[in-house]
Amino acid sequence: MRIAIVGAGALGLYYGARLQRAGNDVHYLLRSDYQVVKKNGLHVYSVEGDFFLENVQGYLTSEEIGEVDLVLVGLKTFANHRYNELIKPLLHEQTIILTLQNGLGNEEALAECFGPDRVLGGVAFLCSNRGEPGVIHHLGEGRIILGEYNSPETNRVEKIAKLFRESGVPCRAVADLKKARWEKLIWNIPFNGICALMLCPVDTLLRHPGSRGLVIDIMSEVIEAANAQGISEKIKHSLADDMVKFTEGLGSYKPSMLIDRQESRPLELQAIFQFPLTAAIRKGIRMPKVEELYNLLDLSENGFTV
C-alpha cells in the first residue's frame, strides 16, 4: 500500500515510521526535518524499543509524492486551510484520507474539500514529542481508534486497522468514532489547555491540589457535554479519575499545545476548544470552566497584539 504522511510532526513521523518498518511504502511530506532526515534517516526512541530507519522517502511538495492509496493526516489543525494544496496532488479515485488530528471538525473539513466518502477518522492516544531534527521520542501509549466519517462501517476501516496492528500499533475499528473523539477531548481540554496557559508540564498541575481539582472539574464538564452528543454509550465520570491516574505515570510530560506555545506556533484552539464548546451549546450544555480556559488561552494568543 502506497501511503503519504501529511503533517510529519511527532504524530505523523511516529506512525509513518511504524508503518514503514513493517514493510509499507511510506512517503513523508517534510519541511524543517527534510535535509536531516534525507541524509541521516529517522530515529525513533520508543518505550517499546528504539529503532532506526536509514532510508526515508522524504519530499518537500505533495506533487513529488504523487498519487497514493492512503493519506495519513497529522497536520496541526490550525493548518487545515492548506488541505487542498497539500492533499489534492496525492489523490486518485480510490485514495482514502485518514485524519489523526486533534479535536473536532477535521473530518468535516476534509469532506468539504474532497467529498465525504473517502474520509476516515482516527483518534490517536499517543504520547510523543519531537527531539532534534530526525528524532522522535515515543513516551507512551500509541493506540488508534478508527472509524468511518460518513459511510456505514466498511471493510476498508478494518483493513486499515489491520495495517496498523501489523505495524505494531494497537488499533481498533469502531462504529462510533464520535465517542472516541470526545474521550480524547476529556484529556486534551484540561491538560493541553492548562499546561499551555500556565507553561508547565502535567505533573506540576497534578501536584497542586487546586489545579488538580480544576482538571477533574473540567473533565466532568466535558463528560457531560460528550454524553449529550448522542454517542453510543454514556461515558462514566470515573473516567476522569482513571485519566488522572494514567497521567501521573507520564511524569513531566508536555502536552502538544504547551510545546506549540513554547515554540511560538499557533494553538489548536478551534479544534480542541471552540468546536467542542459549540457542540455542547447546541445540546444546551454549558461548560463554564472550559469556556474560561478557552477565553484565557485566546487572550494569550490574540489579545496582546493590537
Next chain:
Amino acid sequence: MRIAIVGAGALGLYYGARLQRAGNDVHYLLRSDYQVVKKNGLHVYSVEGDFFLENVQGYLTSEEIGEVDLVLVGLKTFANHRYNELIKPLLHEQTIILTLQNGLGNEEALAECFGPDRVLGGVAFLCSNRGEPGVIHHLGEGRIILGEYNSPETNRVEKIAKLFRESGVPCRAVADLKKARWEKLIWNIPFNGICALMLCPVDTLLRHPGSRGLVIDIMSEVIEAANAQGISEKIKHSLADDMVKFTEGLGSYKPSMLIDRQESRPLELQAIFQFPLTAAIRKGIRMPKVEELYNLLDLSENGFTV
C-alpha cells in the same frame, strides 16, 4: 486628631497625604520609602490636582509613633499576621482602628487581635499606584464607604467620615458595610485576578471579546454570591456593565494584584478569592469561574516550587 498610617503603600500614603494636607497630625509607618520621604517629602500627582508635602512624619517602627487616636490600616492582606506587632504599640484605650484593606476577613482578624469594639471597616474605591520612592500617582476615584464592624452605627463613624470629607476625600458612613465590601469584590475579583494571571493591564482584557465576556461572567457570579449574603439591598446585575464602562475610562490601569505579581510580592488571594469563595459556598452558591481563576492564580503562586 493623631493618626497613624500602617501600610503606607499606594493607598495608605494617598489617604495619609490628604489627611495631613487638611491639617491633621499624621504619622506614617514607612519601610522602603523611609529615607527618601524623610529627606524629600511626599509628592502626590493627582487627577484632582498635584500637591507636595515637605515635612512628613515618617518612622520605621510603631513604637516610635506611640499612641494615636486613629489607626488607618492599608497593609497588604498577606501581612495581616503582623497586626499585633505593627498596631499594638499605637493603641490607647479609645483608639479606633480603621481597615481600608482589600477583600474579606480583615475586620474579623483585627477584632480577634484587639477586640471588636474599636474596629471600623472602610471600602476604598481608589485607583492609585506608587511611582519612584516618595511619589504617589492618584489616577482616579478615591471615595470611601465606612461602617462599624460590630457596634450599632455610632457617632464615631460619622465623625471619621467627616474627617475624610474635610480632607477632600468623598466619604460616606453606611450601616451595611458588607454590601460595600462585596461591591468592591465585584470589581476586584475579575480585574485583579485576570490581570495578575495574564500579566496585562485592564484595557487589554476589555479589548478582547473573550476576556471581556469572562469579566462580565465573573462579575455576575460575584453578584449572585453577594446577594445571598443577607445584604440590605440586592445588587443589580447591571452594575457589571457600569463597572466595565467605568474601567474603560482607566486606560492601561494596572490593578494592585498585577503589580504585586510583577514585583514578586505575594498575592492577596485569601482576602480577595478564598474568603469570598467560602462565604458563597456557606450560602450554597458556587462561583465556578471565580474558583478556576483562584486555582490558576494559586498554581502560579504556589505550584511551581516543590
